[in-house]
Amino acid sequence: MTVDRQPGLSVRLKLTLSYAGFLMLAGALLLVAVGVFLLRQGWLQTNESGAVRVTPGTLFVRSFAPTAAGVMVFLLVFGLLGGWLLAGRMLAPLDRITHATRTAAAGSLSHRIRLPGRKDEFRELADAFDMMLAQLEAHIAEQQRFAANASHELRTPLAISKTLLDVAHTDPDHDTGELIDRLRTVNTRAIDLTEALLLLSRANQRSFTREKVDLSLVAEEVAETLYPFAERHGVTLRTSGDIVSTSGSPALLLQLTTNLVHNAIVHNAPGRGTVWVHTSAHAGAVVLAVENTGEHLTPQLVATLTEPFQRGTERVHTDQAGVGLGLAIVKTITEAHDGTLTLTPRPAGGLRVTVELPPASGG
Structure with a gap:
């Protein structure tokens, strides 16, 4: 304007x-x-006759x-x-x-001022503007990749549904029960992806009311909810830690913890894996740590796992692959709560994810 x-x-x-x-x-x-x-x-002026x-x-x-x-x-x-x-x-x-x-x-946005000379007010302004342009360029590129990936991910279930419907239309004798089951699976995936995108948008906008949240109770609730799911995968789920509280959205922090624990169960050593969920407080922060056994991961791969629609090598071809937004949502929720997310590959295999959040006032 x-x-x-x-x-x-x-x-x-x-x-x-x-x-x-x-x-x-x-x-x-x-x-x-x-x-x-x-x-x-x-x-005093001097002339021919004197002063x-x-x-x-x-x-x-x-x-x-x-x-x-x-x-x-x-x-x-x-x-x-x-x-x-x-x-x-x-x-x-x-x-x-x-x-x-x-x-x-x-x-x-690729243009830069790169003002020469020593540091002064104009140099500081130019450097700040260059930094803003770099961040804006990176943000727009990330948004463009996200939009392209989201369009691709949403297009896939729609294309599969169209193919199944075309088969049913051209082959009336086709098993309708099998068709309905496959359509239900594809539709569920599309709904999950849409809900994940909405959740990601909500967290990005920080459109939530902050409350005091007991992070240890959230961890226990998630562990209790996902315990049957862990049993089906042959994964042992263990919780421990201190009573710690932060300030934020209970629903978003519940989603964050659920994503982390669900991720740790799915991407684990099948039939013999373990997931550890631990809460603690130190250095002016409350910490939620989720750790699991599994395959050895390289630091290069771990660095990409929080990007939208990025999946580990073993995730792409499994029924539990999800929509590729689990850790991206975790990262966004963490940043919306002024926290820090750290992913570290375990030397013995698997991944350690640490979420550090500001403590609740008076907590």
Whole structure:
């Protein structure tokens, strides 16, 4: 949105007039001081007949006033020209910043100011603007990748549903029970993906009311809920830790913990795995740690797991692959609660995920 403003003087012209005005004022004060001195003391002039004392008034009118007027004219011209050049030199970095701003407004975020020279106010402004452009470019690129991935993920179940319906339409003798079961599975996946996207959007906008949440009780509730699921996968689920509280959304923190524990169960050593859920408090933060056994993971792979629609190698072809937003949602919820998410591969295999959140006030 642009604001309609009345045209005014440029900053360069304002600075030029300020420089010239200040120089004129300083010159005028100096000339007034000299004039007052001459008016009080008089001036001896020497001619062919000898030294003659001239009255102060006559001296001021005949000699000093024209000289003072000439000096003032010189100071005015010098102040305007010098001020214009100095103002242009001082404002040159601002022109580069303005050009970069207009370039960014036109859609090019790859442009950088890269203002040379030593650190000053303009250099700090240019560096801050370059940093903002870099962050904005990275954010938009991430959003574009997310939109492309989301479109692809949503398109897949819709395409499968269309294929199944086409088969049913062309082959009336096809087993409708099997068709309905497959459609239900595909539809469930589409619903799960849509709900995950909505949850991710809600967490990103921080549109929730903060309450005091006992994180240890949340961990116990999730462990109790997912215990049958862990048993079916042959995974032992263990909880421990201290009573710790944070401030945030109970629903979002429950979703965060559920995603972490569910992830740890699914991506585990089948039939012989273990998941540890631990809560603690240290260094001015409350900590939820979820750790599991499993395959050895490289730091490079672990660094990508919180990106939307990124899955570990073993996740893509399983029925429990999910929608690829589990850890992305965890990361977003953590950041919405002013927390820190850390993923570390375990030397013995598996993953350790640590969520550090600010403690509740008075907790």
